[in-house]
Amino acid sequence: MRIGVIGTGRIGTIHANTLSRHREVGSLILTDADGARAQELAHRLGETAAPGVDEIFKWGVDAVVITTATSAHAELIGRAARSGLPVFCEKPIALDLPGTLQAIAEVETAGTILQMGFQRRFDAGYTGAREAVRSGRLGRLHTVRALTSDQAPPPAEWLPLSGGLYRDTLIHDFDILRWVTGHEVVDVYAAGSDAGPPMFRAAGDVDTAAAVLTLDDGTLATATATRLNGAGYDVRMELAGELDQVVVGLDDRTPIASTEPTGPPAADKPWTGFLERFGPAYEAELAAFIEVVRGERANPCDGREALQALRIAEACELSRRERRAVRLAELPGSTSAAAL
Numbered sequence: 632m633r634i635g636v637i638g639t640g641r642i643g644t645i646h647a648n649t650l651s652r653h654r655e656v657g658s659l660i661l662t663d664a665d666g667a668r669a670q671e672l673a674h675r676l677g678e679t680a681a682p683g684v685d686e687i688f689k690w691g692v693d694a695v696v697i698t699t700a701t702s703a704h705a706e707l708i709g710r711a712a713r714s715g716l717p718v719f720c721e722k723p724i725a726l727d728l729p730g731t732l733q734a735i736a737e738v739e740t741a742g743t744i745l746q747m748g749f750q751r752r753f754d755a756g757y758t759g760a761r762e763a764v765r766s767g768r769l770g771r772l773h774t775v776r777a778l779t780s781d782q783a784p785p786p787a788e789w790l791p792l793s794g795g796l797y798r799d800t801l802i803h804d805f806d807i808l809r810w811v812t813g814h815e816v817v818d819v820y821a822a823g824s825d826a827g828p829p830m831f832r833a834a835g836d837v838d839t840a841a842a843v844l845t846l847d848d849g850t851l852a853t854a855t856a857t858r859l860n861g862a863g864y865d866v867r868m869e870l871a872g873e874l875d876q877v878v879v880g881l882d883d884r885t886p887i888a889s890t891e892p893t894g895p896p897a898a899d900k901p902w903t904g905f906l907e908r909f910g911p912a913y914e915a916e917l918a919a920f921i922e923v924v925r926g927e928r929a930n931p932c933d934g935r936e937a938l939q940a941l942r943i944a945e946a947c948e949l950s951r952r953e954r955r956a957v958r959l960a961e962l963p964g965s966t967s968a969a970a971l
């Protein structure tokens with residue numbers, strides 16, 4: 632199989648490394664708006680660099696992996712769909728709902744594959760939580776607490792490209808909340824703070840955010856995120872039911888110290904970022920994509936799944952700005968086919 636990788640920045644480099652080692656992948660063609668970056672990676676991996684996106688399509692590939700900045704995803708998804716090519720794309724599809732709906736419509740009209748990069752669906756901890764919920768072991772679920780804390784803020788110039796903390800970061804928590812619980816979010820109330828470094832306020836973003844979400848079965852969830860967690864990279868989810876409770880992301884690298892005299896010791900080597908915390912999950916999602924392309928398994932996360940996560944992020948952004956509860960039904964793009 633020959634795969635085109637568009638975008639060779641942080642996540643594109645990780646994915647190209649994984650694909651280059653995969654036994655079903657014969658070769659890669661890499662490209663990036665920064666041509667030197669693609670060439671350097673291609674040289675390191677023993678793969679080929681293309682001067683631009685056009686060549687990826689002209690030279691011929693069996694599938695495309697899109698790891699550019701988010702603003703380019705939707706157009707590239709549409710282009711691959713019109714060429715009849717399966718696509719793996721990093722989250723989110725676009726920074727707005729119209730762009731997301733348009734890309735999904737292109738994929739569905741072409742009848743091609745779009746798998747989205749919500750890698751937490753391949754993480755052992757979240758998979759265990761999903762099984763705990765579905766097995767009935769927790770009893771009726773009443774509370775979910777999700778959090779994502781980055782250790783260090785991103786560069787200031789990257790912030791305006793990110794779409795903000797809800798669309799860029801909390802979108803992972805929103806996707807995995809739906810996947811683990813099997814329920815839809817019906818309304819949200821969100822708040823954000825830009826009391827940290829001034830670059831967040833300058834970008835119209837927040838450095839810390841919190842949301843209360845109500846699920847369609849009455850379960851209550853909270854989701855928080857920050858770009859400023861000096862202790863380390865912390866991603867957790869606690870699920871509490873009437874019979875039992877479980878936690879994802881609590882291990883000997885969780886960057887939190889107990890203040891109890893008999894509490895566990897602080898982590899010797901706390902997680903520092905998503906690349907190491909989710910390394911195995913990134914590999915597993917791409918292995919799954921290759922199986923999907925080969926017709927060996929169903930798509931584990933299609934465009935409509937990504938749409939739902941973005942709708943929750945959009946509702947939170949609206950709630951934060953207007954300081955009010957927002958019902959998901961206020962937003963366009965419900966899951967029904969008729970809405971597209």
Ligand SMILES: NC(=O)c1ccc[n+]([C@@H]2O[C@H](COP(=O)([O-])OP(=O)(O)OC[C@H]3O[C@@H](n4cnc5c(N)ncnc54)[C@H](O)[C@@H]3O)[C@@H](O)[C@H]2O)c1
Pocket residue numbers: 637638639640641642643662663664665668684698699700701703721722723748749750799905
């Ligand atoms: N799933 C995850 O955990 C995860 C983690 C990080 C980033 N991401 C997503 O991956 C994407 C990339 O993020 P990143 O952190 O690697 O960013 P990055 O800035 O490190 O890399 C993006 C690359 O895309 C290139 N690029 C931008 N527009 C392009 C275009 N039109 N054509 C070709 N190349 C183009 C840039 O030159 C850059 O090299 C984003 O959508 C982000 O949301 C996902």
